[in-house]
Amino acid sequence: MKILEIKNLKKSFDSLEVLRDVSLEVNEGQVVAVIGPSGSGKSTLLRCATFLETIDSGELVYLGEKAATTGPEGKAVYAHPANLRRIRRYVGLVFQNFNLFPHFSVIKNVTDALITVQKKDREEALAIGRELLAKMGLSDKEHAYPYQLSGGQQQRVSIARALALRPKILFFDEPTSALDPELTGEILKVIRQLAAEKMTMVIVTHEMGFARDVADHVIFLNEGVIVEEGPPAAVLDNPQNERTKAFLNRFEH
Amino acid sequence: MAFSLLVMKLAEGLLVAMAIFALTLLFSLPLGLLVAFGRMSKNFLLRNLIKFYISIMRGTPLVLQLMLVYFGPYYLFRIPLGHGYRFIATIIGFSLNYAAYFAEIYRGGILSMPVGQYEAAQVLGYNKTQTFVRIIFPQVVRRILPAVTNEVITLVKDTSLAFAISVGEMFTTAKAIAAAQSNMLPFVVAGVFYYICNIVVAFAMEAVEKRLSYYQ
Ligand SMILES: Nc1ncnc2c1ncn2[C@@H]1O[C@H](COP(=O)(O)OP(=O)(O)OP(=O)(O)O)[C@@H](O)[C@H]1O
Ligand SMILES: [Mg+2]
Numbered sequence: 001m002k003i004l005e006i007k008n009l010k011k012s013f014d015s016l017e018v019l020r021d022v023s024l025e026v027n028e029g030q031v032v033a034v035i036g037p038s039g040s041g042k043s044t045l046l047r048c049a050t051f052l053e054t055i056d057s058g059e060l061v062y063l064g065e066k067a068a069t070t071g072p073e074g075k076a077v078y079a080h081p082a083n084l085r086r087i088r089r090y091v092g093l094v095f096q097n098f099n100l101f102p103h104f105s106v107i108k109n110v111t112d113a114l115i116t117v118q119k120k121d122r123e124e125a126l127a128i129g130r131e132l133l134a135k136m137g138l139s140d141k142e143h144a145y146p147y148q149l150s151g152g153q154q155q156r157v158s159i160a161r162a163l164a165l166r167p168k169i170l171f172f173d174e175p176t177s178a179l180d181p182e183l184t185g186e187i188l189k190v191i192r193q194l195a196a197e198k199m200t201m202v203i204v205t206h207e208m209g210f211a212r213d214v215a216d217h218v219i220f221l222n223e224g225v226i227v228e229e230g231p232p233a234a235v236l237d238n239p240q241n242e243r244t245k246a247f248l249n250r251f252e253h
Numbered sequence: 254m255a256f257s258l259l260v261m262k263l264a265e266g267l268l269v270a271m272a273i274f275a276l277t278l279l280f281s282l283p284l285g286l287l288v289a290f291g292r293m294s295k296n297f298l299l300r301n302l303i304k305f306y307i308s309i310m311r312g313t314p315l316v317l318q319l320m321l322v323y324f325g326p327y328y329l330f331r332i333p334l335g336h337g338y339r340f341i342a343t344i345i346g347f348s349l350n351y352a353a354y355f356a357e358i359y360r361g362g363i364l365s366m367p368v369g370q371y372e373a374a375q376v377l378g379y380n381k382t383q384t385f386v387r388i389i390f391p392q393v394v395r396r397i398l399p400a401v402t403n404e405v406i407t408l409v410k411d412t413s414l415a416f417a418i419s420v421g422e423m424f425t426t427a428k429a430i431a432a433a434q435s436n437m438l439p440f441v442v443a444g445v446f447y448y449i450c451n452i453v454v455a456f457a458m459e460a461v462e463k464r465l466s467y468y469q
Pocket of ligand 2: 044
């Protein structure tokens with residue numbers, strides 16, 4: 001089943017064309033890695049897909065439900081608010097810098113949306129939260145506050161927070177970039193585990209080895225265009241496009 | 254006048270001052286938040302109207318504002334002023350004035366919040382109200398507390414301005430007694446009372462700050 005379809009997505013900031021006709025599909029259980037140079041539009045793509053930015057034109061379809069389509073005037077038209085609210089629930093996002101709620105304890109960070117947004121009762125939310133914290137190896141941090149945790153622990157809390165809402169697809173924007181090198185491993189391990197459980201994910205990353213490992217599909221974005229995509233072995237180890245080659249070369253040294 | 258009688262009279266005035274203080278906070282703190290929203294509104298007219306209101310409140314003396322609120326209804330509409338209106342006018346004047354100051358404090362606090370907090374809440378499905386009430390406002394309170402403390406301490410002293418429309422608060426009383434007896438002891442005692450009040454206020458605010466500093 002197709003979880004996400006993006007067709008001909010265009011996005012500009014004023015006169016700066018950041019995404020120029022991007023199309024991609026993500027199937028259930030697939031892990032897609034998005035790579036590309038700084039400023040190529042990776043974050044913008046994720047932000048458009050997670051409704052943090054509105055697209056200028058193109059289609060955004062989740063599980064066959066149209067979140068945005070191109071209207072008669074060529075401009076994107078979003079679904080009715082009620083439909084959009086439902087579609088938004090399919091989507092989770094893990095930020096580069098976590099964006100945890102500093103005034104909430106770890107368990108509250110994970111459960112508050114369950115209670116406030118999804119109207120689950122406390123006990124049920126707590127059970128879900130505790131299970132996820134256990135999975136993230138953070139059971140002993142339940143009552144800690146984010147400032148008391150290492151970057152890696154904070155990022156695991158933010159992954160648990162996103163997972164608590166049971167998204168159909170989880171986006172990661174450079175989940176390890178804000179971490180000290182020795183802490184990236186624990187996050188990559190968690191994502192690997194999620195991949196093994198067939199969680200559908202789209203991951204922007206600079207960790208080429210990790211992309212090779214965990215992704216089924218790699219997309220190379222350059223200046224707002226997907227210039228090359230395919231299985232990691234093809235894109236990362238045997239790139240065809242000159243841009244891709246030049247980009248990957250920089251990582252080998 | 255015996256010292257104990259003096260203290261009694263001033264204490265009566267102090268009660269009035271405390272009532273002004275408490276009621277002003279009660280009204281101006283929520284009103285200030287509304288004003289802050291108006292000040293940040295997308296609506297051009299509302300935003301600029303509020304901006305003008307704030308600049309008037311901050312740019313003219315509070316004493317003058319009190320006079321206007323008190324005498325305004327009579328001079329403008331010939332509405333006779335009942336005796337009880339003095340106190341009400343004081344509360345209205347103080348609340349309008351302090352709301353303007355609090356609004357700017359709220360606004361600064363709200364604008365200082367990192368956009369990531371809003372984005373995280375949005376992706377998790379919080380609506381605008383939930384985001385503000387659960388995520389933004391509690392953090393704003395923590396951030397603005399020191400600035401609010403400053404205003405609250407100023408307010409204790411500002412209650413003395415109610416003498417301008419002859420509300421019988423402590424300073425008015427002290428002035429009357431001092432004039433009658435050509436003695437400055439009433440001012441000294443009133444000063445001690447104001448000072449004690451502010452020590453209590455500072456202590457209370459510090460306790461609140463401590464309570465809220467369970468996170469960084
Ligand atoms: N809100 C915005 N307003 C204006 N320009 C923006 C905005 N967000 C992004 N841009 C611009 O869009 C381009 C793409 O940015 P984006 O953050 O998507 O790149 P990226 O591929 O994620 O880069 P990096 O690897 O550095 O994170 C950049 O030139 C950036 O300056
Ligand atoms: Mg980025």
